[in-house]
Amino acid sequence: MTFEANTLKKAKIILVKYRLCDRCLGRQFPGNTMNNRARGASLRKAVDQKSLNSEPCFICSHLMRSLLDIGKRAVSATGKYQFSTFAVGTTISPRLSENEDALRAEFKLRGGETIKSEITKEVARTIARKTGKQRSFRNHDIALLIDPLLGSTQVTPSSLFIRGRYTKRIRGISQKRSRCMNCNSGCPSCDYTGLSKNTSIEGEIGDYLLKKFGGSRVIISWVGGEDHQSLVLGIGRPFFAEVQKPMKRWPIMRAKNLRNGVRIIGIKVLTGPPTFSPRFRLRVRATIDLVEPISKKVLDRLEAFTRKEVTAYSPNKRRYFRKMVYSVKPVSVKEDSFTAKIYCDGGLNIKRLISGERGEVRPSVSEVLQTQCTTRKERPFDVLSVALERSVGS
Ligand SMILES: [Zn+2]
Numbered sequence: 001m002t003f004e005a006n007t008l009k010k011a012k013i014i015l016v017k018y019r020l021c022d023r024c025l026g027r028q029f030p031g032n033t034m035n036n037r038a039r040g041a042s043l044r045k046a047v048d049q050k051s052l053n054s055e056p057c058f059i060c061s062h063l064m065r066s067l068l069d070i071g072k073r074a075v076s077a078t079g080k081y082q083f084s085t086f087a088v089g090t091t092i093s094p095r096l097s098e099n100e101d102a103l104r105a106e107f108k109l110r111g112g113e114t115i116k117s118e119i120t121k122e123v124a125r126t127i128a129r130k131t132g133k134q135r136s137f138r139n140h141d142i143a144l145l146i147d148p149l150l151g152s153t154q155v156t157p158s159s160l161f162i163r164g165r166y167t168k169r170i171r172g173i174s175q176k177r178s179r180c181m182n183c184n185s186g187c188p189s190c191d192y193t194g195l196s197k198n199t200s201i202e203g204e205i206g207d208y209l210l211k212k213f214g215g216s217r218v219i220i221s222w223v224g225g226e227d228h229q230s231l232v233l234g235i236g237r238p239f240f241a242e243v244q245k246p247m248k249r250w251p252i253m254r255a256k257n258l259r260n261g262v263r264i265i266g267i268k269v270l271t272g273p274p275t276f277s278p279r280f281r282l283r284v285r286a287t288i289d290l291v292e293p294i295s296k297k298v299l300d301r302l303e304a305f306t307r308k309e310v311t312a313y314s315p316n317k318r319r320y321f322r323k324m325v326y327s328v329k330p331v332s333v334k335e336d337s338f339t340a341k342i343y344c345d346g347g348l349n350i351k352r353l354i355s356g357e358r359g360e361v362r363p364s365v366s367e368v369l370q371t372q373c374t375t376r377k378e379r380p381f382d383v384l385s386v387a388l389e390r391s392v393g394s
């Protein structure tokens, strides 16, 4: 290997004044024909300077010597994680970078790689070679933070996003976890979670996903919600979940009966956060109580709900919004009640659509039938299907 006379001259002056290891010397003279260590070694040979033995390098002390060991330790730190891509970062003492900057300023050296980037590049190379996984700056499965001085590696897995559906076959379970009754942010009775230990769909699904993916936390986004006394039948209600810090990224997922009549199906890992569209439609079956018997002929008035826009007032949000009802079809009639199937936009309160609740939904079933209609407290309505208007995520 031949070097320009100017390069050789500079290398010689530097080596007379400072002790540098091959990597730290080579790094100051960028080139693409060989790696930093080989370039440093041949420069040293060309200017006839002896190599470093036990003396510490001015820039890195002895750090660059142990790069392979640092890489091997990083590989073993990844052992319990499933991943196909990784990123590497490092926390080196600022003194190392400062030494390098001072040398570059003194000898007007430009364009070389920094010590930090050489460390991460070399460690990443070792990991890639030993695990067969790929380094990726964006969208990596795990991020490694290496502290070369302590010899430690911190592994942070990126969140995993999944979609799935659930069904519910036992009444009396709420969808969301309620807050702990004894505290605001955490106490011994709630294991410092701030959440009640009462059974909920969120709790059942969350516990299962945590166990399956070995994550630290699960955050569920719901596609609508039902009354705690409602059942969710058919193929179930869709949901999306973020699993934080998962150790497993591709466990085998099958339909699974969880506790308390909750079942999850169709779990699929997405390639990234879902582009969430909350628009959905649902079909429910409701048993509607009447204050007086009505004839089948009167029930024919429910045809008024064929593609009917209703206006709903949300008392807690203090705003009006419009939703479509596509059909309300009576399926069986008794003396003091009837059962109907309702097909409508998601986000409409079914109980209020039936009762009218002080004019909060107009028109309501009560208004159309001109008699007060109510849902039963212990079994208000059951969800037959929930369909997202377009598929989201991938
Ligand atoms: Zn060095």
Ligand SMILES: [Zn+2]
Binding pocket: 180, 181, 182, 183, 184, 185, 186, 187, 188, 189, 190, 191, 192, 193, 194, 195
């Ligand atoms: Zn508590």
